[in-house]
Amino acid sequence: MLQRTILGLAPIQNSLLGTGVVLTVLFTVSRPEASAGLGALARLLFWSAHIGTALLAILVVSALIRRFNPTRWPLWWLVVSLGLFGCLLSAPVYWLLELGFAPHLEHSEPDGYWDVLGARGPWHGIAAEAVEAMPQFMVCWIAINLPLLFARPTVYGDGGGDNPSDPEPTSDTEQEMKQRRDQFFDSLPEVIGTDIVAISSDLHYLNVYTELGQAMVLGSLKNIAEAFGEEGVQLHRSHWVMKKQVKKVCISREDAYCLTHTGQRVPISRANRKLAKALFGQLNHSAVALQGAVSANAAAPLKRVQ
Template identity: 30%
Template sequence: MFPAAGLALTGLLALSEPTRTVGLTLPARIILVALNVWLPLAICLAASRWVMTSTAARLLPYWLWLSLIGVAAAWISTPAFVALEGWLQPLDLDGGPPGSDPSLRSFLQDWPSEAWEAGRVVVPVWLMLNLAVRWSRPAVIGVEAAAGGRPGFLARLPGRLGDDIISVRAEQHYVQVETTLGGELLFCGFGSAVHELTTQGAHGMAIHRSHWVAWPHVAEIYTVGSEVRCRLKSGQTVPISRRRVREAREAFDAFRSLPARTA
């Protein structure tokens, strides 16, 4: 959905000729508009994925995180916006000469105000896109979902899925949970999911920043070329981050050494 929204915004803005693109040809206008749309969008997507797959996700409310990410994207993108405007030289409707190129000192002084102007667009659009994504997925279970006294992460799962979790996979602001009875997409950060699973004592580990697996459902850890992977008993394979290979092997070996009744 995000790529489609980016393309739609780029086309709409390029054809409507915003104030800061006055005097530019259509190709130049498309270039400037595309940077203004895709750079903050790329930063927002990358930052939100990093946040939602880390333990930082549980430190602040979800929508506050998204707002802060939008502000940061606007602030970081501003120098690129200004630099491209200086190169393309649109008309300055504030009275300056076309393509006026302010000094570095002047730009640094104006950066907060330029970032504020960008943020007034970036943050609302980013939040609306995320609202649209959430509304377009009516089957997603929200963070408030709970099931009859089940502990920790299990409280998020609908009862029909049982409590035998096979794996959890990060999906942007959601997690895809697979159990022996089926799968479900949950509105939850991956970092929060891993924290809750660890707290409730689940036998498993986040072997990758986007994948958590339950040891009872792991068949083997093996090497293919330079990659180390985890094969589940269902046949699915999951990558293991290089920095987590040793820890994953040790944890899996320790689990297999446990008495069979604890598996």
């Protein structure tokens, strides 16, 4: 249930904003000690800033983690070290918030070791905020990365596949693209092979779908799209598909997606509908029949049609 989602319920990137709103409302209503003495509006602003800062830091470290090669660095090490870095990024903002709201807080006077340390000066205050925020931040960050840390490949068939044979590169650019593809293939579990069907992104994760199965790896969808060049197309900001794998295209007023030979449904954004028609226009004649045949699966992008 951890594969591709938080507890199998929703993509992580779509859950962050909702989680932030829920936590902000919860802390505003419950009046924890950290905001004691503030009025309702001030508490709302205080917790919106606190939680918003944490979520922004998570997005920053999510962007950074995509730049590291997990074959060179242990994944657990990357997650923990970048989580600590994200906490350090948040600390100066937390310190400024405490400084700005301090005159209105009931406990504005130092009442603990870290408060006493923080009162010694700006750097001490930032360090104290980092230490106090670290447990909560790291728990949230590691929870977000559980799908990646414990991901296991899902197999559709038996055996694996060899890396697709590329023609010999004729330029430095083609050589670089081939190296990118080879690195990407090396990151995939052998059991699912390398016949790529589609790839979707969720924060710093890539959910890779092949003819034999699916797996979650670390990476950037933009880099993958560049590496495969004209072999595939990104018709949605979070989804890419191999052109030769597209069987049918369905474009209607309410929905638009590609159906692959393996049964994956790859969403098409409204802005890319014209591009999809230009690329796969000859497949649109069966779109109406297709829509009725698979309408029951419309709620799950990239869901395998049985």
